[in-house]
Amino acid sequence: MRGQFVKTVSKLIQNDERVVLLLGDIGVYGFRDMLTNYPQRTYNIGILEQSTISLSAGLAISNLIPIVQTIAPFIVERALEQIKVDLCYQGLGVNLVSIGASYDYAALGCTHHCPGDISTLNEIPAIEIIVPGHPDEFDELFNQNYDNNKPTYFRLSESNNNNSHAVTFGKNIILQEKGEVVIIAVGPVLQAVLDASCDLNVTIIYCTTIKPFDFNSIKKFLNKKILIVEPYYSGPILTNIHRELGSINGNFSMIGVPNNFINKYGNKDDIDKMIGLDSESIKIRVLEKINEK
Amino acid sequence: MNILKINNIKKNILKASHYGKEGHVASSLSIVDILFVLYDNVMNLSVDNINSDNRDYFILSKGHASLAHAAILEANKFITENELMSYCSHESILGGHLDKRKVPGVEASAGSLGHGIAISIGVALASKIKKIQNRIFVIVGDGECNEGTFWESMLLGANHNLDNLYCIIDYNRSNDRALKLDPLGEKLTAFGWNVEVIDGHSHAEIIRSTNNNLPGKPKAIIANTVKGCGIKEMENNPAWHHRTPSKEELKEMIKELS
Numbered sequence: 279m280r281g282q283f284v285k286t287v288s289k290l291i292q293n294d295e296r297v298v299l300l301l302g303d304i305g306v307y308g309f310r311d312m313l314t315n316y317p318q319r320t321y322n323i324g325i326l327e328q329s330t331i332s333l334s335a336g337l338a339i340s341n342l343i344p345i346v347q348t349i350a351p352f353i354v355e356r357a358l359e360q361i362k363v364d365l366c367y368q369g370l371g372v373n374l375v376s377i378g379a380s381y382d383y384a385a386l387g388c389t390h391h392c393p394g395d396i397s398t399l400n401e402i403p404a405i406e407i408i409v410p411g412h413p414d415e416f417d418e419l420f421n422q423n424y425d426n427n428k429p430t431y432f433r434l435s436e437s438n439n440n441n442s443h444a445v446t447f448g449k450n451i452i453l454q455e456k457g458e459v460v461i462i463a464v465g466p467v468l469q470a471v472l473d474a475s476c477d478l479n480v481t482i483i484y485c486t487t488i489k490p491f492d493f494n495s496i497k498k499f500l501n502k503k504i505l506i507v508e509p510y511y512s513g514p515i516l517t518n519i520h521r522e523l524g525s526i527n528g529n530f531s532m533i534g535v536p537n538n539f540i541n542k543y544g545n546k547d548d549i550d551k552m553i554g555l556d557s558e559s560i561k562i563r564v565l566e567k568i569n570e571k
Numbered sequence: 572m573n574i575l576k577i578n579n580i581k582k583n584i585l586k587a588s589h590y591g592k593e594g595h596v597a598s599s600l601s602i603v604d605i606l607f608v609l610y611d612n613v614m615n616l617s618v619d620n621i622n623s624d625n626r627d628y629f630i631l632s633k634g635h636a637s638l639a640h641a642a643i644l645e646a647n648k649f650i651t652e653n654e655l656m657s658y659c660s661h662e663s664i665l666g667g668h669l670d671k672r673k674v675p676g677v678e679a680s681a682g683s684l685g686h687g688i689a690i691s692i693g694v695a696l697a698s699k700i701k702k703i704q705n706r707i708f709v710i711v712g713d714g715e716c717n718e719g720t721f722w723e724s725m726l727l728g729a730n731h732n733l734d735n736l737y738c739i740i741d742y743n744r745s746n747d748r749a750l751k752l753d754p755l756g757e758k759l760t761a762f763g764w765n766v767e768v769i770d771g772h773s774h775a776e777i778i779r780s781t782n783n784n785l786p787g788k789p790k791a792i793i794a795n796t797v798k799g800c801g802i803k804e805m806e807n808n809p810a811w812h813h814r815t816p817s818k819e820e821l822k823e824m825i826k827e828l829s
Contacts, residue, residue, distance in 0.1 A: 329724055336694040336696065342697050
């Protein structure tokens with residue numbers, strides 16, 4: 279998705295003179311053409327994430343459209359107060375784009391993991407949260423949303439689904455509808471869900487906007503067995519459903535990244551297997567859910 | 572004439588704080604002269620041009636001095652006297668830290684320290700990007716200079732040659748008890764800023780320092796000030812950091828300013 283991000287922003291910076299790109303000295307070589315051709319609106323701002331977020335607020339106050347990109351933990355967890363106060367409280371249209379997802383940088387250890395990004399940001403009022411599952415979906419969602427004058431977080435990942443879907447900001451897609459088990463799959467975890475359930479009698483709902491969550495799309499399934507599969511710490515979607523309903527009486531289960539530090543290395547697939555986010559592990563959980571009384 | 576206006580603003584600060592039972596009065600009195608001169612003599616900013624792209628910008632980074640900013644906004648017709656005197660009441664547009672979405676003339680909602688200065692870097696950079704010939708003024712507290720983002724902002728301002736940015740440091744030394752900043756001027760000079768040290772209560776020095784700068788450099792004005800300026804009991808008295816005057820105290824203080 280990083281390659282697509284470069285393509286998408288390259289096009290936007292050409293076509294919309296309000297767009298300003300701020301890089302945190304990460305992956306800068308990929309943006310060399312923009313740095314050369316649009317030096318007044320492309321900045322390798324440096325490794326100072328907190329001030330970069332505040333600076334982006336200043337640009338937005340002056341009616342520009344900033345896009346800030348760096349690795350997820352440094353943008354979300356290091357600069358959290360700036361995101362809360364300078365962007366969300368002030369209602370400013372800044373686009374935050376993170377790379378690295380939960381553990382794309384598996385080999386680099388816990389400092390570079392960020393499975394807490396979505397649950398952390400989900401607690402901040404006024405932010406929008408988007409988790410695309412395919413480069414084309416990122417392009418589509420970013421173009422739909424980048425100039426809507428609201429703070430928005432886009433979580434990019436190295437892995438993606440085999441095929442893209444016709445995504446719309448704020449809407450879930452019902453991919454198939456059958457059986458008593460309803461799986462809500464978020465972004466890039468959809469592929470493992472599809473691989474796990476291709477021969478199973480289940481409903482699959484695909485979600486790329488976590489906040490605002492498309493509650494209407496799941497209303498009619500609330501009396502069924504719902505399994506939420508998220509590629510980060512479990513919980514944000516159930517929290518958002520709970521907030522909408524006021525209480526929860528349904529049958530909900532969750533699969534996601536366990537709330538532990540991941541202190542092994544290797545690559546993303548190794549970690550997926552270790553924590554049960556690979557298709558085989560998901561299949562076991564889906565079958566359990568189907569057979570649950 | 573100005574002294575009458577200044578004293579009237581100070582009286583309003585004391586009254587609003589007394590009615591609202593809230594406010595950092597001493598921190599506010601520390602910057603009244605600076606704010607008065609900025610709005611009266613220096614900035615191209617008024618109720619008439621607040622929506623113009625070409626206006627100058629003012630950001631109060633030391634947000635707890637909100638009473639001073641609110642009183643100045645009232646004096647300049649951005650808000651009404653009733654609004655000022657409703658300070659911190661439940662339905663008021665004015666809280667202990669001003670909210671840009673509620674208060675006309677407030678460009679950034681400050682409160683947590685070290686944010687407004689970095690926001691002002693973004694506003695100044697935006698003017699450069701848009702090729703607007705305006706100026707950005709930001710007031711930071713000396714305690715705020717403890718924050719890492721203040722020093723990050725010093726790096727950014729110099730690196731991007733933001734000569735349209737004027738950072739006024741309210742150097743009332745209330746923070747010396749925690750973390751001494753001296754030699755502050757040398758530090759900021761080393762960071763690449765054009766530094767000037769002034770008496771923060773001298774209108775002539777405030778006007779002079781805010782009307783000259785070196786091309787390519789942001790300007791840091793270290794304004795030596797007295798916390799609680801104008802009220803003897805309050806001046807440099809830490810007991811008054813976050814205290815509001817009682818009815819009797821208010822009466823005495825108003826008398827002192829009359």
